[in-house]
Amino acid sequence: MTTTVEPANAGPAKAGRAKAEPVEEELPAPPADEEDIPVPPGAPRALLRSLLGPHRARIAVAMVVILVQQAALQSGPLLVAVAMDRGIPALREHDSGPLIAVVAAYLFCAVLSPVLQWAFIKISARVNQDILLDLRGRIFRHAQRLSLDFHERYTSGRIISRATSDIDALRELLSEGLQELLTVFLSVCYISVLLVVLDWRLGLASLLSLLPLALIAHSFRTRSRRVYRRSRTAAASMIVRFTETMNGIRPVQAFRREKANDAAFAVVNQQSSGANAEGFLELARYVGLSRTAANLWITGIVLLGAYLVTEDALELGVLTAFVLYLRRLFDPVDQLAMFLNSYQSAAAALEKIAGLLAHEPTVAEPAEPAELPQAAGKGREVSFERTSFAYRTGKQVLPPFDLLIPAGQTVAVVGATGAGKSTVAKLLARFYDPTDGRIRLDGVDLRDLATPELRRGVVMVTQESFLFSGTVAENIAIGRPGATREEVEQAARDIGAYEFIAALPDGFDTDVRKRGGRISAGQRQLVAFARALLADPAVLILDEATSSLDVPGEQAVQRAMRTVLAGRTAVIIAHRLSTVEIADRVLVMDQGRIVEDGSPQELIEGSGRFAALHRAWRDSLV
Amino acid sequence: MTGSLPTLTAMAENRQDHAPATGQRRSTVRSLLRLWPYARAVRGRLAISATAASLAMLSTLAVPVVLGRIVDGPLAERDLDALWPLVGLLLLLGLIEAALFYTRRVVLSRPLGRLEAAMRGDLYAKLQRLPVSFHDRWGSGQMISRATTDMNAMRLFLAFPLVFLVVNSVTFLAGTALMFTQDWRLALIVLAPAVPLFLLTRRFESGYSVSSRLAQDQNGDLATVVEESVLGIRILKAFGRHRSMAEHFREQSHLLRRTELRKAHLLANLWAVIVGLPEIALGCALAVGAYLVAHDELSAGTLVAFLSTALALRWPVESLGWLLAYANEASTAVDRFFEVMDEPEPENPGVATTLGAPDGIRLTGVRFRYPDAPEGTPDLLTGIDLHIRRGETMALVGATGSGKTTLTALLPRLYETTAGSITLDGTDIRELPREKLRELVAVAFEEPTLFSATVRENVLMGAPGADERQLASALATAQAGFVDKLPAGADTEVGEQGLSLSGGQRQRLALARAVVGDPPFLVLDDPLSALDVHTEALVERALREVLGSTTALVVAHRPSTVLLADRVAVLADGRIEAVGTHQELLRDCPHYRELMSGEAALLPEGPFVPNGGHAR
Ligand SMILES: Nc1ncnc2c1ncn2[C@@H]1O[C@H](COP(=O)(O)OP(=O)(O)OP(=O)(O)O)[C@@H](O)[C@H]1O
Ligand SMILES: Nc1ncnc2c1ncn2[C@@H]1O[C@H](COP(=O)(O)OP(=O)(O)OP(=O)(O)O)[C@@H](O)[C@H]1O
Ligand SMILES: [Mg+2]
Numbered sequence A: 001m002t003t004t005v006e007p008a009n010a011g012p013a014k015a016g017r018a019k020a021e022p023v024e025e026e027l028p029a030p031p032a033d034e035e036d037i038p039v040p041p042g043a044p045r046a047l048l049r050s051l052l053g054p055h056r057a058r059i060a061v062a063m064v065v066i067l068v069q070q071a072a073l074q075s076g077p078l079l080v081a082v083a084m085d086r087g088i089p090a091l092r093e094h095d096s097g098p099l100i101a102v103v104a105a106y107l108f109c110a111v112l113s114p115v116l117q118w119a120f121i122k123i124s125a126r127v128n129q130d131i132l133l134d135l136r137g138r139i140f141r142h143a144q145r146l147s148l149d150f151h152e153r154y155t156s157g158r159i160i161s162r163a164t165s166d167i168d169a170l171r172e173l174l175s176e177g178l179q180e181l182l183t184v185f186l187s188v189c190y191i192s193v194l195l196v197v198l199d200w201r202l203g204l205a206s207l208l209s210l211l212p213l214a215l216i217a218h219s220f221r222t223r224s225r226r227v228y229r230r231s232r233t234a235a236a237s238m239i240v241r242f243t244e245t246m247n248g249i250r251p252v253q254a255f256r257r258e259k260a261n262d263a264a265f266a267v268v269n270q271q272s273s274g275a276n277a278e279g280f281l282e283l284a285r286y287v288g289l290s291r292t293a294a295n296l297w298i299t300g301i302v303l304l305g306a307y308l309v310t311e312d313a314l315e316l317g318v319l320t321a322f323v324l325y326l327r328r329l330f331d332p333v334d335q336l337a338m339f340l341n342s343y344q345s346a347a348a349a350l351e352k353i354a355g356l357l358a359h360e361p362t363v364a365e366p367a368e369p370a371e372l373p374q375a376a377g378k379g380r381e382v383s384f385e386r387t388s389f390a391y392r393t394g395k396q397v398l399p400p401f402d403l404l405i406p407a408g409q410t411v412a413v414v415g416a417t418g419a420g421k422s423t424v425a426k427l428l429a430r431f432y433d434p435t436d437g438r439i440r441l442d443g444v445d446l447r448d449l450a451t452p453e454l455r456r457g458v459v460m461v462t463q464e465s466f467l468f469s470g471t472v473a474e475n476i477a478i479g480r481p482g483a484t485r486e487e488v489e490q491a492a493r494d495i496g497a498y499e500f501i502a503a504l505p506d507g508f509d510t511d512v513r514k515r516g517g518r519i520s521a522g523q524r525q526l527v528a529f530a531r532a533l534l535a536d537p538a539v540l541i542l543d544e545a546t547s548s549l550d551v552p553g554e555q556a557v558q559r560a561m562r563t564v565l566a567g568r569t570a571v572i573i574a575h576r577l578s579t580v581e582i583a584d585r586v587l588v589m590d591q592g593r594i595v596e597d598g599s600p601q602e603l604i605e606g607s608g609r610f611a612a613l614h615r616a617w618r619d620s621l622v
Numbered sequence B: 001m002t003g004s005l006p007t008l009t010a011m012a013e014n015r016q017d018h019a020p021a022t023g024q025r026r027s028t029v030r031s032l033l034r035l036w037p038y039a040r041a042v043r044g045r046l047a048i049s050a051t052a053a054s055l056a057m058l059s060t061l062a063v064p065v066v067l068g069r070i071v072d073g074p075l076a077e078r079d080l081d082a083l084w085p086l087v088g089l090l091l092l093l094g095l096i097e098a099a100l101f102y103t104r105r106v107v108l109s110r111p112l113g114r115l116e117a118a119m120r121g122d123l124y125a126k127l128q129r130l131p132v133s134f135h136d137r138w139g140s141g142q143m144i145s146r147a148t149t150d151m152n153a154m155r156l157f158l159a160f161p162l163v164f165l166v167v168n169s170v171t172f173l174a175g176t177a178l179m180f181t182q183d184w185r186l187a188l189i190v191l192a193p194a195v196p197l198f199l200l201t202r203r204f205e206s207g208y209s210v211s212s213r214l215a216q217d218q219n220g221d222l223a224t225v226v227e228e229s230v231l232g233i234r235i236l237k238a239f240g241r242h243r244s245m246a247e248h249f250r251e252q253s254h255l256l257r258r259t260e261l262r263k264a265h266l267l268a269n270l271w272a273v274i275v276g277l278p279e280i281a282l283g284c285a286l287a288v289g290a291y292l293v294a295h296d297e298l299s300a301g302t303l304v305a306f307l308s309t310a311l312a313l314r315w316p317v318e319s320l321g322w323l324l325a326y327a328n329e330a331s332t333a334v335d336r337f338f339e340v341m342d343e344p345e346p347e348n349p350g351v352a353t354t355l356g357a358p359d360g361i362r363l364t365g366v367r368f369r370y371p372d373a374p375e376g377t378p379d380l381l382t383g384i385d386l387h388i389r390r391g392e393t394m395a396l397v398g399a400t401g402s403g404k405t406t407l408t409a410l411l412p413r414l415y416e417t418t419a420g421s422i423t424l425d426g427t428d429i430r431e432l433p434r435e436k437l438r439e440l441v442a443v444a445f446e447e448p449t450l451f452s453a454t455v456r457e458n459v460l461m462g463a464p465g466a467d468e469r470q471l472a473s474a475l476a477t478a479q480a481g482f483v484d485k486l487p488a489g490a491d492t493e494v495g496e497q498g499l500s501l502s503g504g505q506r507q508r509l510a511l512a513r514a515v516v517g518d519p520p521f522l523v524l525d526d527p528l529s530a531l532d533v534h535t536e537a538l539v540e541r542a543l544r545e546v547l548g549s550t551t552a553l554v555v556a557h558r559p560s561t562v563l564l565a566d567r568v569a570v571l572a573d574g575r576i577e578a579v580g581t582h583q584e585l586l587r588d589c590p591h592y593r594e595l596m597s598g599e600a601a602l603l604p605e606g607p608f609v610p611n612g613g614h615a616r
């Protein structure tokens, strides 16, 4: 039963260490997920320590409170005994004093114990909730810090499961487990002392039983660790499936995937609940075994006691009292099982969370952020220097290239789909760092810019327009938090989105629902555009920002861009070559290379790809 | 930048607009009873478990008796021979007890796992079948929390608290009876708190279940924020807004924290009373009892027996606190579960299996408004009459937000028309089973949503059972030659939502997915928007072959896409304004001319006329 003994006598800080300990015994921790995100040894333990650390004082207070409360509670039977032995005889002598004193003491305990209990629940709830709040925040913030290449393989479902179901596991431990552990520990202590005081020989013999019990608990922990880990992983896969289906409900229904999905979900679902059941089974085994051991021990002690009594080495009355208390020594075995259950599950969850938190973003914040030099105009100069790039999973998408975009230039990037246009844009927006070479903004490497500084410099409208649930105004304001309503409306006006927004049921305060589902695709693009305008960056990247607009809408946007882009550096990716007409320069990309580079006029008059492309496009017009 | 994003904070309220009226809450017991259809399968096991727990309780009570016998008998008389049978009995009791403890848990573990899986599977199946409009309304985090946290609460409740609720009640009743036989006066004193306790727990229950429900909803909201922040990570990164999002998350989790603390507060109050009142009563009983003993109205032995019985009942009463808390949490979880399960599934009366004469697609007087559109707003589609002949390709052209996508969603019945009818080859789509309808009508959505699976799986989704040849030809039609260059060809995983492909690659896969089974009816929503001019031309050429045999509705923004079609329908103000060939419409329909060339819009502007000169 060492588990129960360690934490409390080691104080709250060490309790943390003791709790995290099984995570890294013998077995090296396996990768946190199929995605092989390694859990550094000791990370779960360090995490727990840092979570508990700030609450050390309150945890100590809670322990004292529960200590006194248990004393008050346990003194009940004692006081009853005193009343019987002293109070009643005295009362027979017409001396009601002792009885009144005892009853008063009893009533005092009867009031004290619930008050303390109340205080304990309040204090520990506060500590628990603060810990959970802290951990939730850490997971969230860290997930936000992690780079895109990580998110691409970890998937949203897995992060959701870290922030929800893994947190749940920890919550269970904190809200019930710890109190259980504390009371178990206290009652074991009280009774151990009592036993030893009653008779030291029998007492020590009884306490020896804690050894096999500890062994059983230990073996349960090692055996079940794998099961609980599997349970966490399975829960995560289940959530991944679940979220993906819900997010793609239109294609799911339109392509009649329901039955196939049911079957696929059943697999992960069963894995998840199967792992849970397995954990329960292990627990049942543990309870059965430790009960058996405890009861065998009791029988043994009775025999030993009987022997001592017959040898006249022990008083009969002492033995009676002894065996009755002995039973109570083992009472908490069942309670301990509950604790061990939530504990193991929380340890597995903490391991996963620690794995996530220990993962460093590949696109890291600079240790010593540099400042951008004072800009002369609105725009800034961009230079790619021997930049090359490969996605984590694939071949090199961009072979090394050089590119200088002077401040204030509007560059159109065109080329076949899959040529690498978006990749260039994403590199410039520092979604990824180049595999080789560097990208400079006004001479400063992007890697040396802190996020706020970088985003004042470069902002990108991505190819996928994504809106958050919330109002239209809120979505536009993502471009610049703190923008006034006038500024938001002006941004919308500038690109011709004002009319449609004003026509929505609540105008700018219309909730667009998840992913902006309440407005049409073209309208989403307009909102995403307005957002970028509001951000007012030195370098603006537009990746297919008008692809879903109708022709008049697109032309309105282009007209707006003439004024908006004036002075700014802009990179515009578009398949509709009408965009090119507002560009100072055109880059044609093919298979990751820039194959043509020149002013629109030059290229159109030439005989290269762009000329052909432009001709084809012109022919397609009305 | 460090500051919060004030406007985002309002989202919390927006997410809650679907929050159910707590006023209609059922009582805890009635909610829990709804679990019965699922619990039925495990009722035998539950009974065994409860029995085992009760027997274990009994054997626990029997042990002191045997011990007493040992001490009073063999030991007092120094009769070692008589000791053995009793020690043997003690050992036997101990082993039985251990076996019962084991049994109590072991019989439930797997069945409860199955029960949980069944409930979650049903939830998932149900959600897949609920109409899209339902999903529009609900934050996805709410569903996730139902499938995880809530499910957990229910399983836990069935595993321990339910069994203990039974066992402890039995123990309590038995103990009470015993106390009455021992001394009715003292028993009355000890039982006096029962009435206030009963009233109090009822009050607690109503208060606690409100908080518990709120906490569960807030948990769901939190999951929604997490999900959105991860799915929208590109936007947050592009604008460097992760701090504001984190701030928003922090506020949300503070709300949850407040609710959890409220729960703890209620529970603390209940516990205090539940622990305190009986103890005080016991103190009184002690005083009275001692008085009675002193006046020889009660034997000392009886008093001791009475008090130890009363002390033994401490635990069953005290445990009521957390048992009730568990029960309440489970019951609100059940409420949330059935909130989804009770949602009416779109009824599916259709039984038609064959289509009629080759008539193509015919829309007659189709009206539509979104179910969540506010009162008083006009319908979005106000009487669409359109006939697409069999084998014909019709382009649908309209301004941004005119309702094109909405119209296309009506064909596979992702949304239901408000009025009017749509027929396929003369058969009303409502007479077709949904399954069949969606087999007939294949769709390429404007947002090419792919799933994290291989290219092959994503494409063949459109036609389960299609063979390699069909896959190849679909990929060829969509000009998806890039697939061969992917690391594992058609077996390459495309990542979550297909985001490890370029925009145009995704769109072409979505197109391949639509055309793969040679569906007789095809709906393409702006299928070429992300393609460059060359690829677009290639896709068009290939598509034309496919479209020759199918009846198709193609949403188009660009003249080049319109050229795919035989005729064009112009959608404006919720009606089909004009139908005709491209040339006819250019000539006769000013609105169409404007949509295709932007001319009308440009006229007042004057100076900037990028394509005006190219108009034919
Ligand atoms: N996240 C990713 N992981 C792995 N490969 C990727 C990823 N994103 C893009 N690719 C691959 O990199 C290549 C270039 O993609 P990119 O998105 O830059 O193309 P693009 O020129 O923007 O095309 P489009 O016009 O279709 O948007 C493609 O072959 C694509 O499959
Ligand atoms: N789920 C919804 N609930 C309520 N209103 C909606 C919903 N989806 C779209 N709308 C509204 O219905 C109108 C038509 O939307 P729809 O998506 O059909 O337009 P569209 O013609 O496809 O436009 P686009 O060319 O931009 O794709 C829009 O004004 C939009 O605000
Ligand atoms: Mg792209």
Ligand SMILES: [Mg+2]
Binding pocket: A520, A521, A522, B404, B405, B406, B446, B525
């Ligand atoms: Mg649309």
